[in-house]
Amino acid sequence: MARDIKISIRNLYKIFGPTPDVALAHVRRGMGKAELLEKHNHVLGLQDINVDVHEGEITVIMGLSGSGKSTLIRHLNRLIEPTAGEIEVDGEDVLQFDENKLRKLRRERMSMVFQKFALLPHKTVLENAGMALLVRGYSVQDFEAEAKKWLARVGLEGNENQYPHQLSGGMQQRVGIARALASNSPIMLMDEAFSALDPLIRSDMQDLLLELQGELEKTIVFITHDLDEALKLADHLVILKDGYVVQQGEPQDILMHPNDPYIIDFISDINRARVLRVRSVMEKTTEAPESCDGDISERDNLESVIAMSEGDTNHTYRVMRKGKQVGVLDMKELVKALVPTAAAEGNERARY
């Protein structure tokens, strides 16, 4: 699983205000966001962010509005300049790039999908999809085939000559995704790409993204405020609050071992049976169980196992990965895992 690190963010700070350097010194001495705003009138955007984005994975950065997630993703292609810190892409420090190198990075190595689609309203769908290539100096004839291919891939065959305003929101965002894919860049930044869409279409788009990702293996940084979406998409989940990273890691791991009341609060409302997977709750062993009621895959979610057992908690299953046993799942353990962490630990925090 250890893939190469594609983007590495080290000790990143961003402070908004007239004299961020002065404010930075205060923050490094331990001043909090509220105090900084009150005493020095500077807004602490990001605070000591350290995140590694691995190649070919979807890294989801999740947080509520104001947590700094959109600010963070804009640092990766330097739409926003940091106050302090380092950002390395393929081992090169992006912050040292001059204008030309930065432009080359944006054109060839990173593409972006936006919450509000941000298509060019005066260009056709085809020209929008080929925007990245148009920017590099190709003519419409040059990129027509490429753009059409990606439009077809996202399900927009036959819409090439329409204008964005003639399409629905979901279709417009498909154009946005086709535009990012057509740039053929290894990294895709997605800023709340599906947040403006209604739930059913959002779910469709998530499936589309996962399907594309299975095929293309891009390095994707995905921003969202929706935990279900984050858990569905993430290989690596980063949870931001007030500009700092509360917890990051494998989503299953965060679900099973939340290390902060904020996160416990966050995950208490989700459907754990659908999100948790067998490998997170199984007992790791290669020894065959005493009694076995069937084989299940480690990637199955608990919901499907419950359906299979028909609710019988006496069942025990062998957990398989590529035909080999990697663990054993007792249905009783499964049922325990469905109880949210806070309640399980007898936490006295008020939950309502």
Added chain:
Amino acid sequence: MATYTSLFSSLGLEAWCAEDTSDTPLSMTDLLKKIQGTESEPESLWELPFPSMDAFHEACASFPQSRDLTKGLEQGFLDIKDNLSVVLDPLTQPLSWFLDGALYAILNTPWWIVIPLLLAVVFVVSKSWKLVVFVGISLALLAFIDYYEYAMQTLAIIFVCAFLCVLFGVPIGIAMSRSDMMQRLTIPVLDMLQTLPPFVYLIPLIFLFSVTESKLYGIAIILYAIVPVIRLTNLGIRLVDKDVIEAADAFGMTSRQKLYKVQIPLALPNIMAGVNQTIMMSLAMVVIASLVSAPGLGVLVLQGIRNLELGVGLVAGLGIVILAVILDRVTKASLARINAAQKQ
């Protein structure tokens, strides 16, 4: 003894005041006073004059009168006028050529070429047959009452001036939109051009250029009409959706690509609204500019005023209204076409 004499004596300036008393120019009121021989002496606080330049002058002859101020300004302008002309004359000479050329061309081309050509232009920019018919009837009406030449002169001047306004105004507007400093510096100038009564800037222009040259009225029209196109270009570019600009940045557009492929196309509805305003203001000014020898319908209006020829003035005024309606409808139709093409 004037009111403020004591002030000057208390400051010990009596000697300076007495130095010269003779060669100050007399104003009409002074002259009248002298003739009537009534030296008005304020007796009570009620009649205390404001401590103005003239009041001080009365108390102390060496203190300059307010008339000296305007006179000084005039003298200053006359002094730099020759030097200014050396620079401005060659710079603005092409304007004379454009105007004279356009007037010559439109008057020496037969009407059966000019009118169909205008109608073709109307169709190209508006794509509306209704409008073409309307413009055709209006022009035919003007020609039928023998106002064809005057109307064409007015149109030729408007075309040249509006074209130059756009040529200079759009780049200035773009520069303003790209730099807040530039915007801060330009806005007071635009405000001044827009609020200054047009007659006021005709005065220095008459000093600078000879009244026989067509660039005189050309400059007056351009100064008056360029403001809206600058303002609306600036506004249009600043109003372009921030998200789209961000996307352009994220995909690595250069600022030139951003300008030509994103900002100008998206600002076009606003820029066209500015062009419409500019054309309408050129028309307003071309009438006033007939005072400084601009040919066209304005001359007839002026003739109507000067000779009290009511009928001539009224019909010429009506002709101007018809031209205004034509220009407005045509530019608005093309604006509507652009808007429809990029509805968001």
